[in-house]
Amino acid sequence: MIYNIPFFTVIALIAIGMYAVIFKRNLIKIAIGISIIESGVNLFLITLGYREGGIAPIFTNLPPDITPADIPEKMVMPVPQALTLTSIVIGVAVLALILAFIMRIYKEYGTLDAREVRRLRE
Amino acid sequence: MNWLITHSPALLILLPLLAAFLMPIIDKINKKARNIFAILIFIIVEILVIILAFDIIKNGMHVYAIGEKNPLQTIPSQAAVPIRIVLQIDAMGIFMGLISATVCLAASLYSLAYIEEGKGKGKFYTLLLLILVGMLGMEFTGDIFNLFVFYEILSIASAALIAYSRKGEASEGAFKFLVISSISALFILFSVALFYGQYDLLNIAALAKNMKYTHLDKIALALLVSAFAMKCGSVPMHFWCPDAYSVAPSSITATLVAGSQASLYALFRVCFTLYGVKLDLQLIGGALIIFGLLSMFVGVTMAIPQKDIKRLMAYHAISQTGYMLLGVGAGLYLLGKPEFDSYGIRAMEGGIFHIINHAMYKGLLFLTAGAIFYRLKTRNLNEMGGLAHKMKYTSIFFIIGALAIAGVPPFNGFASKLIIYESVYKISPILSIIAMLVSILTLASFVKVFHSAFMGPKIHDVEEVPKSMLIGMCVLTFVIIFFGLFPGFIVNNLVHPAAMALAEQAKYLQAIGG
Numbered sequence: 001m002i003y004n005i006p007f008f009t010v011i012a013l014i015a016i017g018m019y020a021v022i023f024k025r026n027l028i029k030i031a032i033g034i035s036i037i038e039s040g041v042n043l044f045l046i047t048l049g050y051r052e053g054g055i056a057p058i059f060t061n062l063p064p065d066i067t068p069a070d071i072p073e074k075m076v077m078p079v080p081q082a083l084t085l086t087s088i089v090i091g092v093a094v095l096a097l098i099l100a101f102i103m104r105i106y107k108e109y110g111t112l113d114a115r116e117v118r119r120l121r122e
Numbered sequence: 123m124n125w126l127i128t129h130s131p132a133l134l135i136l137l138p139l140l141a142a143f144l145m146p147i148i149d150k151i152n153k154k155a156r157n158i159f160a161i162l163i164f165i166i167v168e169i170l171v172i173i174l175a176f177d178i179i180k181n182g183m184h185v186y187a188i189g190e191k192n193p194l195q196t197i198p199s200q201a202a203v204p205i206r207i208v209l210q211i212d213a214m215g216i217f218m219g220l221i222s223a224t225v226c227l228a229a230s231l232y233s234l235a236y237i238e239e240g241k242g243k244g245k246f247y248t249l250l251l252l253i254l255v256g257m258l259g260m261e262f263t264g265d266i267f268n269l270f271v272f273y274e275i276l277s278i279a280s281a282a283l284i285a286y287s288r289k290g291e292a293s294e295g296a297f298k299f300l301v302i303s304s305i306s307a308l309f310i311l312f313s314v315a316l317f318y319g320q321y322d323l324l325n326i327a328a329l330a331k332n333m334k335y336t337h338l339d340k341i342a343l344a345l346l347v348s349a350f351a352m353k354c355g356s357v358p359m360h361f362w363c364p365d366a367y368s369v370a371p372s373s374i375t376a377t378l379v380a381g382s383q384a385s386l387y388a389l390f391r392v393c394f395t396l397y398g399v400k401l402d403l404q405l406i407g408g409a410l411i412i413f414g415l416l417s418m419f420v421g422v423t424m425a426i427p428q429k430d431i432k433r434l435m436a437y438h439a440i441s442q443t444g445y446m447l448l449g450v451g452a453g454l455y456l457l458g459k460p461e462f463d464s465y466g467i468r469a470m471e472g473g474i475f476h477i478i479n480h481a482m483y484k485g486l487l488f489l490t491a492g493a494i495f496y497r498l499k500t501r502n503l504n505e506m507g508g509l510a511h512k513m514k515y516t517s518i519f520f521i522i523g524a525l526a527i528a529g530v531p532p533f534n535g536f537a538s539k540l541i542i543y544e545s546v547y548k549i550s551p552i553l554s555i556i557a558m559l560v561s562i563l564t565l566a567s568f569v570k571v572f573h574s575a576f577m578g579p580k581i582h583d584v585e586e587v588p589k590s591m592l593i594g595m596c597v598l599t600f601v602i603i604f605f606g607l608f609p610g611f612i613v614n615n616l617v618h619p620a621a622m623a624l625a626e627q628a629k630y631l632q633a634i635g636g
Contacts, residue, residue: 014312021301021305027297030301034301034304034305034308037305037308038304038308041308041311041312041315044312044315045311045315045318048315048318048319077322079318079324080315080318083267083311083314083315083318086267086271087270087311090271090274090278090307093274093278094274094277094278094300094304097278097281097282097300098297098300098301098304101281101285101293101296101297101300102297104285104288104290104293105290105293105294105297107290108289108290108293109290117294118294119290119291119294120291120294120295120364120365120368120369
């Protein structure tokens, strides 16, 4: 049960994020919602790669008491970490672009309320 | 020549990517050199894609392991599974690559005059090249995580270009587009994590080989299908489409259409190759058919009352996406049954043929709408009129595009729609009746556009648009007429291999060896 806590956190984060994106009217809050969903997905990826009592996956810098034979049990999985890094970088770019759009919308419309930002729907 | 063909999968992604980062530097040095450089890169990519297409149609699938000394060896000698990033291009992938490269070439030629100097034109070309990278990457990759990465490249570059005009409406459309894209991208990433947690694999072919179709796989399937359906503009999630398409510069709208078809390709790849025959075929195929019918009908009925010319065309883009979903969904519905060989494969051919036709004529129509906007500075149909007196070539291009989208012979829309009508009739006559009804409504709404924009007395004193814009439209018109005159040739040599590549899952899995 205790080992499942990260997965429950993932579900909670994604649910909170989806709630913010779907029901909130403030554009900044929508951006925050996307950011929260992304944290949830990243946490999920990291949790998958975790090993209890694991060591960093660097072959050239092994602790002396570790032999190559028990590497599969001892090392955390490196691929999920690489995927998470990529996803964080992409997430920063997306968030920056969304905030830039929100800034332009605020300049033109004078509001951040999604109900009033709908000049496109005639 | 052999060297070129072996390495062209990597070159096709590398060239536009490098050129995108060189573009700001060349922009600083000389404006004219920048234009020539951009056009040159798009032409080289187009030529490379055509060379690769010839080779793939003749000799079969291409694989390319990035970073391996021998790039054809996808599984390294020390490992049992493909751990490198693999590009895997079959007939379907190169078919979509041809669409992307052609539309981007036309858009870049068109933008030479359409995008004014002094408004960050260098950045415009940088982002256009990145869109090309994103599309080609999505279509060529054999690795599900890279699918996500290229999907994000495509979304970010497209969103930045939708907001290009820096007006409030443009930012609003781009905001909606980016919210939808990033949420669907996170769905994809979540399902990648689900796959990696179960199978320790990221390669599509290796995943498909080990697929057990557990409950987690079903969740991943639902996430992937909803993400890609959201991005290709199928009906329950179509609302971003008209907003984003109408505010973007016209050349970008044409590439956005190609971009949403790249996600359509990803949807088909997931259904056919990743899950394949292990899928609950009736359920997913039926769902695609229902999505398709809804998209067709809702898109066209929403299009008729529109006053904004680009919004109207955007709703038609939704309705045309329905035809592709209908055709390929019918193929998926019948996959693995004896009926598949008699008419299921025909339905898939119709759907896939419609993808290339739609990219060409919808691209052309958006470019003509852009030509009208370039001269009149308005998108409102009520403020137009009598344009045919002066803009002769534009009106000819518009007629060709409108007849093609309505499915009037001898243009290309007719060829693919006829195949769809014939083959889905065998499943249920209602399907083809709805499809024909939608075609008639399409024709009706384009008659309305033609009448209010081009006919009537001369009320605007305008000139024909510059030559480079006409050349851009001409490229697409040439393809439309060529496809319309020789549909059998195209179906046999390009579309049939693509449909077979989707249907024959085993071949795709064999290509990585192991």
